[in-house]
Amino acid sequence: MYDVILVGHGPAAVSAALYLRRANKTAALIGKDFGALEKAEKIENYFGLSAPLSGIELAKTGLEQANALGADIIEDEIFDISWMGDFTLTGKKQSYQAKSVVIACGSARKTLPIKGMAEHEGKGVSYCAVCDAFFYRGKTVGVLGAGGYALHELEHLLNVVEKAYLFTNGEPAPENLPDKTTAITEKIVEVCGENIVDSVLLQNGEKIDLSGLFVALGSASAADFARKLGVPVENGVILVDEKMCTMVEGLFAAGDCIGGLKQVATAVAEGAQAAMSVIAFLNKGK
Ligand SMILES: Cc1cc2nc3c(=O)[nH]c(=O)nc-3n(C[C@H](O)[C@H](O)[C@H](O)COP(=O)(O)OP(=O)(O)OC[C@H]3O[C@@H](n4cnc5c(N)ncnc54)[C@H](O)[C@@H]3O)c2cc1C
Structure with a gap:
């Protein structure tokens, strides 16, 4: 049982993991690929880059950083998240248990332009x-x-x-x-x-x-997970408060899946805020 599972290997999940590990919470990042960064040829508008970096390079560096602080990096595709006192995440490879979850799956609502859909x-x-x-x-x-x-x-x-x-x-x-x-x-x-x-x-x-x-095209998206847990979704984005809390206790969301600017900088900031909320939730005694 992890204190927290972060669904995603992108900037929002990684940023949250850094804060969570430094607060000594057990954490796993479960992702299936490098998300939006996989498609970003060059990132040059993020703090601290002396030269542009490919999205994949930036994503890999982030995961290494989280791993160095003790977060488990797991490659798996999550199909379902359910709650029965604790959270169970059903993956393609196996199931995982956590006291809290941060959904950081990026924005993806796969649909098709089919007439009448x-x-x-x-x-x-x-x-x-x-x-x-x-x-x-x-x-x-x-x-x-x-x-x-x-x-x-x-x-x-x-x-x-x-x-x-x-x-x-x-x-x-x-x-x-x-x-x-x-x-x-x-x-x-x-x-x-x-x-x-x-x-x-x-x-x-x-x-x-x-x-x-x-x-059910492609993989389950952040909005799919939210709906299954009874969290409202509007125009494909998960509704959270300013602290990245959803209306389900112990469930948080950050990054592109909550809408807004959809940049690395915002995903990182929201990930950090989500981590603070997770820490407060865990310290309440869960
Ligand atoms: C072509 C392109 C160029 C861009 N250029 C820039 C730029 O120059 N500067 C900038 O700041 N931003 C840029 N962006 C935006 C930036 O990449 C995103 O805002 C940022 O990556 C969002 O981070 P995130 O963590 O929310 O989601 P993502 O980075 O998309 O990560 C989502 C993660 O969730 C995982 N995931 C999703 N579904 C599942 C599932 N069912 N099971 C397991 N894992 C799952 C994915 O594997 C991935 O690891 C660009 C985006 C694109 C597409």
Whole structure:
């Protein structure tokens, strides 16, 4: 059991880890890649750089710094975060336990510009199986995605639904699909239904009847984790107060996932503030 798990290997998570380790809290940073910095060819507007640095170089240096202070650096993809007194993080490789969590996953809400998708959000298009599966008990649903996260959402839905389709959007279908599931590799071109979803139209002209479509493209995002824990999300960003606290005790968020300027400097500042709030929370006796 860690005092704190920071989900992310980016500037927000690393910055928080530095403060947390120096306050003697056990900490792990779990990330699947270098996030936004992976795409940043050159960073030259951050304090202390005598010459521009590639995003990856900056990210690697940060992780080494956190590791040198005693933070565990774990490479894994997190599918789910749940709370039952303490936090459990379900990863692709294993599960992890922590007294507190900082979500620092960057900004990523993977969706596709499919006709009818945005209009049906909350009317049959969902981004959270844990939140909405119950409404589809005994019905037929679809999951849009082909990776580990999509399979994780599918597994949750199969507890209650009659039948499920896995729409891989052109990706190869995963092997060993669970019972009651049919994989469809053909792309969806339209989400249909008068008011609520009643079917999807495929590129080959075929219509598939279903009551709900769960979007689980790529990896679980910060907003997905927040929704599953009952934390409000607005326009894809997690709502926090000025101390980076969410409305769930022990759960904090920092960096691009809370919106704002979305720069390394702001992510670092928010990470530092989140760390202070985590320390205060842990010192209260949790
Ligand atoms: C092309 C580009 C150029 C940029 N140039 C600049 C610049 O010049 N100057 C500047 O200040 N900023 C720049 N930025 C912005 C800057 O990179 C971000 O603001 C900053 O990296 C945000 O930090 P973060 O820690 O919030 O998120 P990120 O750095 O995005 O880190 C997110 C972390 O979360 C992890 N993660 C996400 N989902 C999961 C999951 N399900 N399981 C496990 N881990 C997960 C990722 O692996 C990653 O480690 C640029 C961004 C881009 C895209």
